[in-house]
Structures are given as C-alpha cells and as structure tokens.
Amino acid sequence: MKYTIGTKTLTINLPKDINVTTRNSAQGKTYVYKLLSGLLESNSEYKKQVLLVNNISSKEEYASVLSALEKGGYSLVVFDRADRYMTSELMGCLLKIQGEGSAVVLLDLKNWNSYLGLYPSIYEIQLNSPKEVVLNVAYDF
Amino acid sequence: MINIYLYKENLPKNLELIDDPEKAILAVPMVGSDFQKLIIKEVEQGEYKDDTVFKDRFGNCLYYSDLSTGSKIMLLLEAFPKRVINCDEAGDNAFRYITRLRECNAYFSVRSALIDYESDVPASLNGVGYVSIGDINCFL
Numbered sequence: 001m002k003y004t005i006g007t008k009t010l011t012i013n014l015p016k017d018i019n020v021t022t023r024n025s026a027q028g029k030t031y032v033y034k035l036l037s038g039l040l041e042s043n044s045e046y047k048k049q050v051l052l053v054n055n056i057s058s059k060e061e062y063a064s065v066l067s068a069l070e071k072g073g074y075s076l077v078v079f080d081r082a083d084r085y086m087t088s089e090l091m092g093c094l095l096k097i098q099g100e101g102s103a104v105v106l107l108d109l110k111n112w113n114s115y116l117g118l119y120p121s122i123y124e125i126q127l128n129s130p131k132e133v134v135l136n137v138a139y140d141f
Numbered sequence: 142m143i144n145i146y147l148y149k150e151n152l153p154k155n156l157e158l159i160d161d162p163e164k165a166i167l168a169v170p171m172v173g174s175d176f177q178k179l180i181i182k183e184v185e186q187g188e189y190k191d192d193t194v195f196k197d198r199f200g201n202c203l204y205y206s207d208l209s210t211g212s213k214i215m216l217l218l219e220a221f222p223k224r225v226i227n228c229d230e231a232g233d234n235a236f237r238y239i240t241r242l243r244e245c246n247a248y249f250s251v252r253s254a255l256i257d258y259e260s261d262v263p264a265s266l267n268g269v270g271y272v273s274i275g276d277i278n279c280f281l
Contacts, residue, residue: 025211025232026185057161081210083229084161 029107033080056085143264151267211235218245
C-alpha cells in the first residue's frame with residue numbers, strides 16, 4: 001500500500017498478519033501513526049477503511065473500540081501505545097479480524113508474550129527521512 | 142536507590158504514581174542536565190537545544206512533547222525521584238540508562254523486563270533490597 005500526501009510518502013509493505021514492532025524506543029512508531037493520521041484526514045476514502053487508535057483511557061473508549069472492531073469493514077487497523085490498554089479480549093478480537101483479511105499493526109506492544117504466551121520476533125520501522133517511512137514488518141511464530 | 146516495582150499490587154502506597162508519561166512530560170523542567178543531554182543524544186540521536194526544543198536526528202527542531210515515549214519516561218525518572226514512574230512503554234534501549242541514576246522508582250504492570258546491565262547503585266525489587274540492579278536479573 002502506498003500513500004502520498006504533499007511531499008510525504010508512506011509505503012506500507014506488510015502481509016495481512018498481526019505485526020509487532022521493535023522493543024526499542026525512538027524507532028519512529030508514533031511518527032508513523034501521526035503520518036497515517038495526517039494522510040487519512042485528507043483522504044475520505046482511506047479514512048473509512050482504516051481504524052487508528054493511539055490510546056484508550058476509559059471503559060467507554062475501550063467499549064467503543066471493541067464495538068468498532070466487531071462491526072468490521074476495516075482493511076487496516078493501527079494501534080499505537082498498545083501496551084497501555086491491550087487486553088486478551090482485545091487481542092482475541094484483533095486475531096479474528098486479521099483472520100478475516102484485515103491488516104493489524106501494533107505500533108507499541110512490548111508485552112506480546114503476556115497475551116499469547118509467545119515471544120515476538122523483533123522487526124524495525126525504517127525512518128529513512130521525515131519524508132519517507134517504510135514499514136517492513138512481518139510476524140513469525 | 143533504584144527501586145523496581147513489578148505488578149500493581151506491589152506499588153508502594155505512600156508514593157505518587159505517574160501513570161501516563163505522555164501527559165506528565167510537560168512538568169519536566171528541561172534544564173540541560175547531563176542525563177537529559179545523554180538521553181536525547183543516545184536514545185533520540187538528537188541534541189539538546191534549550192528548555193523548549195531539541196534537535197532531532199534529521200536536524201529539525203521539535204518540542205519535547207515530540208520525544209519518544211521511552212525518552213520521556215527516562216526524563217521523568219530523573220526529574221521525579223520521589224514518585225513512581227510507569228515504565229511499561231520504555232524500550233530496552235532507553236531503560237538501560239537507569240544505571241546512570243542514583244535514585245528513582247520504576248514500575249512495570251505487565252512487563253517481562255530483562256535487566257541485563259550493572260550499576261553500583263543499590264537497588265530493590267518490590268521492596269526487597271539487592272546490592273545492585275544486576276542482581277535483580279535472577280528474580281525476573
């Protein structure tokens with residue numbers, strides 16, 4: 001998938017699997033999230049297909065996200081700061097929609113193994129420049 | 142002393158918890174301490190400029206609110222040694238600089254933390270004292 005807005009280009013090369021990114025800080029994860037947000041704000045067609053979540057701080061917000069996921073219709077789901085609010089229930093829902101064909105990107109989940117009992121493979125976001133971000137991610141058990 | 146707390150039930154009741162580093166960073170005075178400069182340089186690959194902005198790895202000046210969450214956590218650990226900081230979102234490359242601090246309180250709610258580094262500063266895990274942070278490895 002390739003998105004362009006102004007002088008910025010975001011290329012997302014990923015299989016339709018749940019993806020886990022590096023355990024390190026300052027890798028560009030939130031930058032990717034902000035870039036996606038900016039891209040989607042200007043493109044109503046993409047906006048309908050993508051769900052972006054950068055925090056869940058209340059039970060109401062959690063219920064709302066869960067409801068949106070269960071309703072479905074997203075080709076791409078991106079969660080930032082997933083460590084703060086991820087639960088087994090939410091992870092189960094993500095696995096389900098991933099199985100149905102959605103791409104799920106967890107931009108900050110260092111405790112993957114807490115939810116699935118599996119230690120994640122570590123992948124990187126390549127922040128080549130402020131104008132180009134390439135997501136090369138894969139998930140491998 | 143470097144105090145590590147794992148899981149909510151082990152949090153000390155007499156210390157205030159800073160649970161969201163993204164919100165709390167605004168309270169950190171960016172005075173250009175050695176530790177602040179170290180974190181910005183080593184974790185962000187940037188450069189401290191003044192009390193409002195830093196230079197990122199591409200040469201752009203950004204506000205400190207644009208730092209990575211891991212960097213914010215480390216700055217909070219230094220700035221508020223008497224409070225407990227939620228370190229769940231601190232990456233390994235940032236958290237290892239805890240060895241440069243003499244006093245702080247770090248909390249992990251879920252984390253499978255691996256602390257494979259040493260410091261000469263005494264440490265504790267859930268209130269139990271150890272000679273140094275490296276000794277805690279055995280019990281994580």
